[in-house]
Amino acid sequence: MKKHTLEKINNIHFLFFDGKLRKEAIIFFRVGVGLFLLLHFLSVQKDFNVLYGENSLIPSDIQSVYIKNVFLFNRIIEKINIITNNTENSLLIFKISYITCCITIVFGFFSRIFALILLFLQVGLIKSSYYFAYGADYFSSMSLLYIILFPSDKYFSLRNLFWNYKSNQSDSPFLKLLKIHLNIIYLVSGIEKISGYNWRNGESIWKSIHLPNFSNDFGINVNHFGNFPIVFVAIGWGTIIIELLYPVFININKTKKIWLVATISLHISIAAFLNLYFFSTLMVIWNITAYYFDINLKKNDAHQLN
């Protein structure tokens, strides 16, 4: 093999295995996602029976008619019923299992194994009521995947405390994957937005804040800005620019901080104006994990693990 080819391979390898410790990022992601999943699950408990299962407002048999290759919630309950002989007790076991998995993830008690179990429960639940699922659910599944891939309970964990667990898995490759994933997400979103003329003339912003199902909780009335359409045009273009140029400016050290602040501000605005609190929170967790700790990562912190 020629020398420059070997160098290229080496460079790619170094991109993923740079050997730097990202202890804080790993801890933040594990605790953040664990708490997020717990709160997200608890937030629908009052409506659990009308959203999921046989008493759902839209029966799950019709919702999941196109869903294949997934062990759905109803089947999970059926299996637990073999032991309990009672649907209510089975439901309780399902809920307790879900909550236990979230807590073990937060405290780093065999987080990766419990994340795998939780992924099975979570996907079964959301796919059984397919039409009640939204972006936050898909990102929850992806977050669990990353918890399984990261050396999640390597630092500041119960596993470490009781079993003196030492993993020699590198911190960097899957964190780099998370970064690339975020870049793809924002780039695609930016391209899709710029292709639709309504994002360029401010109509999309105007429309989204007037959707009855996304009305803001703070009673902020934006109607008086209707006389100044330039405000909505500017917000629309601002969103496009932040998303479309995310892969460029978030990866340049000088602009990383500014772009991270801009992106987090975008998600806080989405939470405030569209009521998408959970979705926004999860996106902020992803962004902070991927880029915030990089800002503080000093060269002399680098430890060659590989």
Place this chain on the structure above:
Amino acid sequence: MLEKTQNYKDKIVSNCRKEKETIYYGTGTKSDRPIELLSDFTSIIIKEFFENKCSKMFKNVLTYIILIVILLSAVFNAFINAYSSHISFFEKKPIESIENVTSKVSKNRVLNTLFKYTGLDTGYGFFSPNVASDFIIIHEVYQNGNKNNILSDSKLKSKEGSLRFSNINAIFMDYLDVLQKKDKGDIVLSPTEDLNMKYLQTVLKRMSDERMKIENADSVVTKVYLYNFPALEKFPDTKPKIIEIEKAYSRKNK
């Protein structure tokens, strides 16, 4: 013979422990190696594999495989979802080769399961290329000669529950596309559109049946309305228009 075997074994072990290098198949010719040594040799290789360079190489290869699979899955689904939205929004004719690939991938059981269990079966459009319209579903509940209008999300007590329920709008958007097509005089529906129409009507009928059961009503008429907020360019007009697009009936069997 035994002495020779032990010497050979010791040599390998000391080489491996001192130099921490991958084990090569002996130093002598094939005939020099005794058969009894095979199991020891394998165990040493396995041990070395998990402790040293082989293990590291194996882990790296496995990491790269996972990285590539996840990246390709994310890119593929992002592209397919963006492409579908683009085709639907700009009413373009789909490219046959892309449709074929999508169809093949969606029928592949392994990929399908992988995408679903990783959450990668989603697009990243986030309200693009256009913000979808909202819909309002109202149940007209008839009970002992009285009529009550009930909003479909009235049974939901939590904000997150209501937000989840509002996602049902996605299926009505497909229905709206078909209605718009009909308005343009294109009455012939594709098999998929026809199936979507029937599916939506079934969903609506089941919602109506479920509501009748919950309210213990004599009959229920479930109506879907399109909520159309005036465009920014029409400001100061801010009065939303409500247009009925579909309805379903349920009646108690007597």
